[in-house]
Amino acid sequence: MAMQVNNEAQVKFEKLAELDKKHFLHPSTPIKQHMEKGPGLIFTEGEGIYLKDVRGRKLIDSLSSLWNVNIGHGRSELGVAAMEQISKLGFSSTFAGNSHEPVIKLAQKVAEWTPGDLNTTFFTSGGSESNDTAFKTVRHYWKIKGQPNKTKIISRSLSYHGVAMGATSATGIEPFREFTTSLAQGFLYVDSSIKSLKAMIENEGAENIAAFISEPIQGSGGVNPPPEGYFEEVRKICDENDILFIADEVICGFGRTGENFGMNLFGVVPDIICMAKGISSGYAPIGGMVISDSIKNELMEHYDGNFWHGYTYSGHPMCAAVALKNLEIIENENMIQNVRDMGEELQKGLKYLEETHDMGNRRGVGLLGAIEFFKDLETKERYAEPVSAKVVAKALDRGLLGRSIVYGGQDTLAFAPPFCITKEEVETMISIIDDSIMEVKKEL
Numbered sequence: 001m002a003m004q005v006n007n008e009a010q011v012k013f014e015k016l017a018e019l020d021k022k023h024f025l026h027p028s029t030p031i032k033q034h035m036e037k038g039p040g041l042i043f044t045e046g047e048g049i050y051l052k053d054v055r056g057r058k059l060i061d062s063l064s065s066l067w068n069v070n071i072g073h074g075r076s077e078l079g080v081a082a083m084e085q086i087s088k089l090g091f092s093s094t095f096a097g098n099s100h101e102p103v104i105k106l107a108q109k110v111a112e113w114t115p116g117d118l119n120t121t122f123f124t125s126g127g128s129e130s131n132d133t134a135f136k137t138v139r140h141y142w143k144i145k146g147q148p149n150k151t152k153i154i155s156r157s158l159s160y161h162g163v164a165m166g167a168t169s170a171t172g173i174e175p176f177r178e179f180t181t182s183l184a185q186g187f188l189y190v191d192s193s194i195k196s197l198k199a200m201i202e203n204e205g206a207e208n209i210a211a212f213i214s215e216p217i218q219g220s221g222g223v224n225p226p227p228e229g230y231f232e233e234v235r236k237i238c239d240e241n242d243i244l245f246i247a248d249e250v251i252c253g254f255g256r257t258g259e260n261f262g263m264n265l266f267g268v269v270p271d272i273i274c275m276a277k278g279i280s281s282g283y284a285p286i287g288g289m290v291i292s293d294s295i296k297n298e299l300m301e302h303y304d305g306n307f308w309h310g311y312t313y314s315g316h317p318m319c320a321a322v323a324l325k326n327l328e329i330i331e332n333e334n335m336i337q338n339v340r341d342m343g344e345e346l347q348k349g350l351k352y353l354e355e356t357h358d359m360g361n362r363r364g365v366g367l368l369g370a371i372e373f374f375k376d377l378e379t380k381e382r383y384a385e386p387v388s389a390k391v392v393a394k395a396l397d398r399g400l401l402g403r404s405i406v407y408g409g410q411d412t413l414a415f416a417p418p419f420c421i422t423k424e425e426v427e428t429m430i431s432i433i434d435d436s437i438m439e440v441k442k443e444l
């Protein structure tokens, strides 16, 4: 898709690019490369599954940006909700028991969505804060229950839990941990076998373990569903050993897998759910930790009963109003049904790619999918240079913004398009990837 870029747009792009290079330290970006090349795309607007950049390029946002723009781009109702809330009440504190209407309504709405007796939400500004909140909460919980040694947190290899100190320490993708020196203490990483989990609990002693945390389907680690029966068994093991089960639903939560929450796929009710991204479809920075009634009762009854943890923006009025509107849109437009229907189309498309090109394995559920490339599917030998990154580059030329995952020894192309995607748009997406793989194959 060769684009005719008009001169004015090009000049604007170059001006912005210079300033970007000079003043903006980008998240998860190679700094030197950025200083040389500058920003690739400077986005200006979005609609549905599409993003537009300042030079007039229109691209399919195949990962809903960062697995978060679930209802799709350009929903101005959220802008109206934000404006109305800011005009009325831009901010008020939720500390010391004070409240406001949007956060109360949002907390109630979240409780309608969550399973079991998970009824009470602590709000944050994102996923990392939600996970750090959960780690502090479980340790506090065991301390007030007279078991202060129950502090260790078990997470899984290839898990991603964010970049705050606790969240980074729990993350099973090594480069994220190696970025800094001292991590938070007491984090353990286990592979995805039940045998390993049991051995770890045996070795460490259940009396020293506070919680197990996992994404229902690992996202940033490469869209990895668990082994068959895994979480059902983990739930039992946690119960037998007094270990709290934290579900990191930051990607899977609020419909991504075709269920309200990813753990619903396995019929497992966790003790704590951490959420972010999909709660507001990225239109406002908000996340949360939902606790069960039984945890709440313990927190209430012991110690001085104060929850000594709170962010200035815990329950920000505008973010709450935007999130509430977002969840209403998902409900009113029956979007989770579309995730199921279009999810089937996406998985069919990935199967087609798997069969046609004979160089990858596909996986996924709902509107969450991936194809992982191998030079030899049997021996799992990799290509010398990651194929997924090359496919993403070719797809960009064809109008699709893709996501390749190459850390942790992977070579994976991930998909998580907005919930509003149509059958035709899924087909376009697959066809672009198909052509891009074909082109890369010729060059191998």
Ligand code: PMP
Binding pocket: 066, 125, 126, 127, 128, 129, 131, 160, 161, 162, 163, 215, 219, 220, 248, 249, 250, 251, 276, 277
């Ligand atoms: N947990 C999971 C499963 C995530 O995917 C992410 C973000 N990709 C986080 C936590 C961290 O969330 P945030 O970037 O909002 O802090």
